[in-house]
Amino acid sequence: MEEGYLSLRVRELAPSATQAMNMRAKKLKAEGNDVISFSVGEPDFKTPKHIQEAAKKAIDDGWHAYTPNAGTPELRQAIAEALTRDTGAEYTAAQVVASTGAKFSIYLSLLALLNKGEEVIIPAPYWVSYPEMVRLCGGKPVVVHSSEKEAFAVSPAALEAAITDRTKLVILNSPSNPTGQVYPARTIEKIGDLLEKRKLWCISDEIYNHFIFGDHGHKSVATVSEYCREHTITVNGCSKTYAMTGWRLGWIGAPARVAKAIDDLQSQTTSNPAAITQAAGIAALKGPQDCVLEMVAEFDKRRFIIHDMLNDIDGVVCSMPSGAFYALPNVSALFGGTIAGVKVECSNDLCNVLLDKAHIAAVPGEPFGAPNHIRMSFATDAGSIEEGCRRFKNLVEKGEGV
Numbered sequence: 001m002e003e004g005y006l007s008l009r010v011r012e013l014a015p016s017a018t019q020a021m022n023m024r025a026k027k028l029k030a031e032g033n034d035v036i037s038f039s040v041g042e043p044d045f046k047t048p049k050h051i052q053e054a055a056k057k058a059i060d061d062g063w064h065a066y067t068p069n070a071g072t073p074e075l076r077q078a079i080a081e082a083l084t085r086d087t088g089a090e091y092t093a094a095q096v097v098a099s100t101g102a103k104f105s106i107y108l109s110l111l112a113l114l115n116k117g118e119e120v121i122i123p124a125p126y127w128v129s130y131p132e133m134v135r136l137c138g139g140k141p142v143v144v145h146s147s148e149k150e151a152f153a154v155s156p157a158a159l160e161a162a163i164t165d166r167t168k169l170v171i172l173n174s175p176s177n178p179t180g181q182v183y184p185a186r187t188i189e190k191i192g193d194l195l196e197k198r199k200l201w202c203i204s205d206e207i208y209n210h211f212i213f214g215d216h217g218h219k220s221v222a223t224v225s226e227y228c229r230e231h232t233i234t235v236n237g238c239s240k241t242y243a244m245t246g247w248r249l250g251w252i253g254a255p256a257r258v259a260k261a262i263d264d265l266q267s268q269t270t271s272n273p274a275a276i277t278q279a280a281g282i283a284a285l286k287g288p289q290d291c292v293l294e295m296v297a298e299f300d301k302r303r304f305i306i307h308d309m310l311n312d313i314d315g316v317v318c319s320m321p322s323g324a325f326y327a328l329p330n331v332s333a334l335f336g337g338t339i340a341g342v343k344v345e346c347s348n349d350l351c352n353v354l355l356d357k358a359h360i361a362a363v364p365g366e367p368f369g370a371p372n373h374i375r376m377s378f379a380t381d382a383g384s385i386e387e388g389c390r391r392f393k394n395l396v397e398k399g400e401g402v
């Protein structure tokens, strides 16, 4: 085959690191090993029964055709109400576009806003897909780092220092994957003020907004000012809140003119999200919400277990997660040493030795812009979290594998 037949865009694309680690873990498991996975990015719960039933009914009722491109009127209305309730900013159905997952909603948002060479500020640690999606849309990712000291909330001063005359927008993600932290309301307000001062746009990925623990509160940047309201695309979806990752339903809430542009882009790409999934989405948004509260209560218990057990391992320091379902332990004290006879120089080496010797799967921090850390999801039952952390400790402190 001739060289370079694939587009430059594809050749420069980094494959998803989370999926790569999942694949390795699944392979080990398929070979009969007892693998404990901390690498998944989805709730370990089944989609609630009443949502499943709504989808079955939609099949029986003949929801078999195309729907309006941006979603059925009933779904868009339900999303507008959910966005209004959750963010505190008013949304109408005309400001909503439903898509096949929040990931695609973010991609369409970037496509709608970015011209070639325009810069997008991405606070690190970040979700792995943001920089790649920015590049695919012709933009340039500009990474701004945050630290554990500031609970991984990027400082407005650091953001401002990264702004140039080519900066178009900032991507915010609170609660965050991978940090498991929630931005304080005050920081969101200051960032909102900065957006207005420097005339920037914002994509606010709020996919984990229901998973917030303790007395941490959720502040949406769209509520900071009239300017922010008019220049923010808020992203959310059913995947995490209702344990519906496989159903593929996400959405944006944006000023109507931007929603219209995203609707147009979608009309020339995927068209509407699956009709059956839309029926399930309506049931999720309009039905009882105790299923969400039950999940949150369970994640809340687990965050203490994982936090306490990780901090009990020599060389591992972990902040208490305040949102989402991720812990991001700092493991840099282990770099330069040897674990079970294997030299560990970076988070990638550590994840490999954890998987190979202790059969526990975690994701290296490098692709999240967090090279001193590894990401451990606690969307796995409490018993497995305990057993996984025990194995981690035995491996690091005594060199004992399984």
Ligand SMILES: Cc1ncc(COP(=O)(O)O)c(C=O)c1O
Residues within 6 Å of the ligand: 041, 100, 101, 102, 103, 104, 127, 173, 176, 177, 205, 207, 237, 238, 239, 245, 249, 250
């Ligand atoms: C921060 C963040 N945004 C968006 C998504 C995408 O969600 P969806 O399944 O709706 O595409 C994920 C999924 O892992 C995520 O972690």
